[in-house]
Amino acid sequence: MTTAPLTSLQRVLITLGHQEPDRVPLFLLVTLHGAQELGLTIKDYFSRAEYVVEGQLRMARKYHNDCLYAFFYAALEIEAWGGEVIFVEDGPPNASQPFIHTSAQIRTLQPPVIAETPCLQRVLETIRQLHARSQGTTPIIGVVMAPFSLPVMQMGFEAYLDLMHEEPELFALLMQINEDFCVAWANAQLAAGATAICYFNPVASTTIVSREQFLRLDYPISTRVCARIKGPVAFHFASGRCLPLLAEVAQTGAVAVGVSTLEDLATLKQAVAGKVSLLGNLNGITMRHWSDAQAETTVKTAIAAAGPGGGFILADNHGEIPFQVPEATLLAIAEAVQRWGTYPLHWTDREP
Amino acid sequence: MTVPFSTNLVQPLEEFLAALLAIDRFAARQILTRYSEQSDAFHMIEQLIAPALEQIGAQWEQGDLSLAQVYMSGRICEELVDALLPPARLQRISQPPMALAVLEDYHLLGKRMVYSSLRASGYEVQDFGRMDVATLVMKVCEERIAVLLISVLMLPSALRIGEVRRQLKLLGQTPKIIVGGAPFRFDEELWREVGADAMGKTAIDAVVQTARLLKAMP
Numbered sequence: 001m002t003t004a005p006l007t008s009l010q011r012v013l014i015t016l017g018h019q020e021p022d023r024v025p026l027f028l029l030v031t032l033h034g035a036q037e038l039g040l041t042i043k044d045y046f047s048r049a050e051y052v053v054e055g056q057l058r059m060a061r062k063y064h065n066d067c068l069y070a071f072f073y074a075a076l077e078i079e080a081w082g083g084e085v086i087f088v089e090d091g092p093p094n095a096s097q098p099f100i101h102t103s104a105q106i107r108t109l110q111p112p113v114i115a116e117t118p119c120l121q122r123v124l125e126t127i128r129q130l131h132a133r134s135q136g137t138t139p140i141i142g143v144v145m146a147p148f149s150l151p152v153m154q155m156g157f158e159a160y161l162d163l164m165h166e167e168p169e170l171f172a173l174l175m176q177i178n179e180d181f182c183v184a185w186a187n188a189q190l191a192a193g194a195t196a197i198c199y200f201n202p203v204a205s206t207t208i209v210s211r212e213q214f215l216r217l218d219y220p221i222s223t224r225v226c227a228r229i230k231g232p233v234a235f236h237f238a239s240g241r242c243l244p245l246l247a248e249v250a251q252t253g254a255v256a257v258g259v260s261t262l263e264d265l266a267t268l269k270q271a272v273a274g275k276v277s278l279l280g281n282l283n284g285i286t287m288r289h290w291s292d293a294q295a296e297t298t299v300k301t302a303i304a305a306a307g308p309g310g311g312f313i314l315a316d317n318h319g320e321i322p323f324q325v326p327e328a329t330l331l332a333i334a335e336a337v338q339r340w341g342t343y344p345l346h347w348t349d350r351e352p
Numbered sequence: 353m354t355v356p357f358s359t360n361l362v363q364p365l366e367e368f369l370a371a372l373l374a375i376d377r378f379a380a381r382q383i384l385t386r387y388s389e390q391s392d393a394f395h396m397i398e399q400l401i402a403p404a405l406e407q408i409g410a411q412w413e414q415g416d417l418s419l420a421q422v423y424m425s426g427r428i429c430e431e432l433v434d435a436l437l438p439p440a441r442l443q444r445i446s447q448p449p450m451a452l453a454v455l456e457d458y459h460l461l462g463k464r465m466v467y468s469s470l471r472a473s474g475y476e477v478q479d480f481g482r483m484d485v486a487t488l489v490m491k492v493c494e495e496r497i498a499v500l501l502i503s504v505l506m507l508p509s510a511l512r513i514g515e516v517r518r519q520l521k522l523l524g525q526t527p528k529i530i531v532g533g534a535p536f537r538f539d540e541e542l543w544r545e546v547g548a549d550a551m552g553k554t555a556i557d558a559v560v561q562t563a564r565l566l567k568a569m570p
Contacts, residue, residue, distance in 0.1 A: 088456075091508030096458055157461035161423055165375060210418040239538070241415050261538070262415070285507060285538035322507050 007137040008066035015310040016255050018274050024307050024341030025066040027315040030059050032323040043087040046072050049125035063334040068130045071143040072123060078153045079119045080112040090323050100155035103163050106174045111181035114188050124192040131193025142189030146201035147178030148218040175221055183228040196232040205240020219248055226252040234279055239318040250275040261317040265305035278306050281317040288324045292332040299336035304348045369404050372425040380428050393436040397474050401429050405469055409554035426468035426555055433472045448498035453480035453488055455502050455509050462503040462533050465555035473559045485512055489519045492527060500527045501558055510535040517547035528565045532558050
């Protein structure tokens with residue numbers, strides 16, 4: 001008797017249940033490479049849902065990717081709030097000047113109406129089409145910026161840190177406005193067919209704020225947001241450090257956490273084994289120069305550190321692979337996962 | 353007459369550090385006021401402020417402190433040093449023209465932190481703000497900048513520093529270039545790749561690198 005091979009969704013669900021599936025799932029979080037795939041500029045690529053859908057489906061096939069990533073670019077939410085986005089030829093579109101110029105503006109700040117915002121509708125249409133074409137075999141990952149992290153683009157990092165430290169009342173008001181938008185935006189993506197939400201929250205990492213500040217300023221918000229989002233949430237620190245926060249992240253109800261290459265993967269796994277799955281932690285910046293052998297070694301090292309027992313999805317550590325990473329390297333990573341990520345991982349017992 | 357205090361500085365340094373990390377401007381100022389009776393401004397910068405910022409930078413590097421604490425500490429120290437040594441006062445460090453810029457990104461925090469740390473260490477530096485490659489090259493030539501500090505957040509911006517270096521070279525300009533920002537922290541060879549002379553891992557490390565390059569200048 002033969003059994004049908006697992007779909008990507010089944011593979012991911014098994015690992016999120018802290019069991020070993022057929023192999024370690026791979027979330028190759030490629031966004032901009034879709035433009036290359038279709039021979040378009042980055043600006044043109046993100047101008048139509050059909051392009052992103054086609055790009056994601058082609059890349060999923062090419063790299064044996066276990067997810068479809070409905071992430072356009074981080075500054076998309078700023079575009080939705082009325083801010084300007086600057087496109088470049090070789091990287092992610094970037095938020096231009098902050099649109100909150102003085103903290104007093106927070107008192108009259110109005111969040112975007114999702115149904116009336118073209119860039120958000122383009123993402124929802126992308127998710128709907130991906131859902132229709134993947135027929136439930138591959139998880140579709142929607143993305144939101146956390147209320148605590150969005151202000152870096154809304155008002156600039158320096159002004160935001162000043163607000164955080166010196167104007168607690170306006171800080172609280174901004175968090176409340178952002179929280180409601182974040183939840184509505186996440187739930188709209190789930191309603192369109194997203195399987196799970198990646199909740200990007202780099203400012204909450206201990207790279208940016210202290211654990212005490214995280215507990216006081218972000219944790220209550222993130223806990224509420226995760227509870228209000230009507231689907232699974234992956235808490236992603238976008239390459240920021242998070243080891244001292246993992247116990248609390250587990251309490252938010254998040255099913256996975258995106259971890260940094262700056263922290264030891266085995267230590268992270270030990271800290272959350274059986275509670276929260278890990279997503280990470282390949283270094284996308286150095287990945288630009290990896291040889292095939294380096295790609296294989298790095299993938300092996302990550303799988304050996306976090307793969308045993310499930311609860312691990314191999315991905316980059318930032319949530320977006322740089323445009324400069326060549327296709328050959330992405331193929332080498334995909335090949336290494338096929339070769340070394342197949343369970344059971346007996347080879348990890350033999351190698352130091 | 354004030355004298356350099358080479359006496360036991362462990363206690364005031366610890367007190368000063370604690371005040372900075374608690375973001376307590378008042379306590380930090382009080383500590384400096386107390387010790388200003390025993391020392392002049394430069395020795396306070398050298399022996400108290402700079403070492404405190406170095407320790408804070410090192411602890412951030414190790415993951416023991418947050419960026420918010422580093423930023424606020426730098427801001428407080430900059431305010432204190434501006435009070436001790438008003439801008440352009442002759443007692444500030446004598447140096448060739450230096451400038452600081454963010455290349456292409458709109459994320460200005462890193463530049464702000466380096467600016468604070470340089471000023472808190474007694475340097476004068478021109479803040480060019482956010483610039484693209486062509487404008488930065490032009491401005492460096494116009495101002496005859498000898499030390500150029502460039503901060504970036506995004507990888508494409510980091511890679512464009514190589515273009516800044518190439519264009520400056522074509523124009524016969526060879527300022528020392530010190531780079532910093534997230535991409536350089538994730539790829540420790542990237543600064544060489546873009547033709548920089550040094551990389552600052554933290555804001556205060558940028559000051560250390562500046563001092564090192566200035567010392568090596570003819």
